[in-house]
Amino acid sequence: MQKVDYFRPETIEEALELLAAGREEYKILAGGTDLVLHLRERKVSPKALVDITHISALRGIREEQGKIIIKAATTFTEVATSSIVLEKIPALADACKVVGSPQIRNQGTIGGNIVNASPAADSVPALVLFDGVAKLKSKRGTREILLTELLKGAGKTAIEPDELLEEVILTPYPGSVSGFYKLGRRNALAISRISGAVELVFAGSKIEKARVALGSVAPNPFRAAELEQFLSGREFNEETKEELIVLAKKLVADKLGSRASAPYKREAIAGVMREILNLIEQRRGR
Ligand SMILES: Cc1cc2nc3c(=O)[nH]c(=O)nc-3n(C[C@H](O)[C@H](O)[C@H](O)COP(=O)(O)OP(=O)(O)OC[C@H]3O[C@@H](n4cnc5c(N)ncnc54)[C@H](O)[C@@H]3O)c2cc1C
Numbered sequence: 001m002q003k004v005d006y007f008r009p010e011t012i013e014e015a016l017e018l019l020a021a022g023r024e025e026y027k028i029l030a031g032g033t034d035l036v037l038h039l040r041e042r043k044v045s046p047k048a049l050v051d052i053t054h055i056s057a058l059r060g061i062r063e064e065q066g067k068i069i070i071k072a073a074t075t076f077t078e079v080a081t082s083s084i085v086l087e088k089i090p091a092l093a094d095a096c097k098v099v100g101s102p103q104i105r106n107q108g109t110i111g112g113n114i115v116n117a118s119p120a121a122d123s124v125p126a127l128v129l130f131d132g133v134a135k136l137k138s139k140r141g142t143r144e145i146l147l148t149e150l151l152k153g154a155g156k157t158a159i160e161p162d163e164l165l166e167e168v169i170l171t172p173y174p175g176s177v178s179g180f181y182k183l184g185r186r187n188a189l190a191i192s193r194i195s196g197a198v199e200l201v202f203a204g205s206k207i208e209k210a211r212v213a214l215g216s217v218a219p220n221p222f223r224a225a226e227l228e229q230f231l232s233g234r235e236f237n238e239e240t241k242e243e244l245i246v247l248a249k250k251l252v253a254d255k256l257g258s259r260a261s262a263p264y265k266r267e268a269i270a271g272v273m274r275e276i277l278n279l280i281e282q283r284r285g286r
Contacts, residue, residue, distance in 0.1 A: 072111025091178035179279030
């Protein structure tokens with residue numbers, strides 16, 4: 001690994017000063033579970049690393065007027081065990097619980113998972129599900145951008161080199177029930193081969209509102225508007241579930257076209273959807 005300078009700011013303002021001074025040559029280090037591999041493989045060669053893990057203002061989860069705000073340097077373990085997340089947005093807890101190993105979950109952060117922009121990033125379908133908005137800060141100011149607009153393809157984002165992702169803001173539907181499921185190559189340490197997240201609001205036996213997001217199907221996780229429209233207003237019964245699965249298979253096949261993974265993923269999405277709907281059924285009964 002090449003020699004790099006290392007800074008450990010304790011406030012967001014200090015970090016922003018460093019990023020502004022370093023221009024494109026400084027890189028943010030959070031848990032390092034992606035970045036250290038990239039440094040070793042010489043995919044990136046920054047002059048300095050700005051370690052944000054000692055900035056207490058970048059950790060934690062809070063609820064404010066129906067929105068859930070997750071600070072960027074919060075680890076997967078912290079998210080997966082948060083009572084707010086478990087109660088209000090359980091799909092995100094499901095996603096964070098199945099990331100890598102316990103060591104990776106203790107070290108890896110939500111912010112790093114977003115900015116790394118992998119098609120298979122586990123937390124991202126669940127963040128996109130709840131209309132996730134990224135709050136970005138730099139010495140030039142603050143801006144908010146939808147995650148679906150921030151992510152610009154595999155490994156690409158609209159974040160400028162002097163910007164820090166401060167937090168992600170989620171807006172679940174009041175009273176909703178949600179779930180996430182991923183199918184990996186192996187159970188432990190599996191990088192997701194296909195994943196999905198669903199949020200439903202019920203009115204009696206009917207689905208009043210629905211959100212659906214898929215992962216590992218396109219360059220970035222995305223919202224499946226056609227599946228959401230189909231579900232809204234339907235009875236929550238076996239017929240609806242089976243019809244949803246047919247539509248989901250078609251969507252996955254259309255997205256993947258002639259890719260080698262298409263036949264596998266087209267079938268696998270059926271299992272993923274069934275698992276999520278079962279989770280929602282169990283949670284709804286509580
Ligand atoms: C063995 C192993 C298993 C894994 N399994 C999974 C898995 O199952 N599912 C999964 O989704 N991922 C998995 N990963 C990938 C990785 O753990 C996650 O992507 C993790 O969330 C990255 O977060 P981090 O804090 O370690 O980020 P880092 O590696 O520190 O940073 C990643 C990138 O994000 C940038 N960055 C970090 N924080 C910020 C911020 N606040 N503002 C701006 N830029 C920022 C960094 O500059 C860097 O470019 C695995 C990795 C390993 C090594």
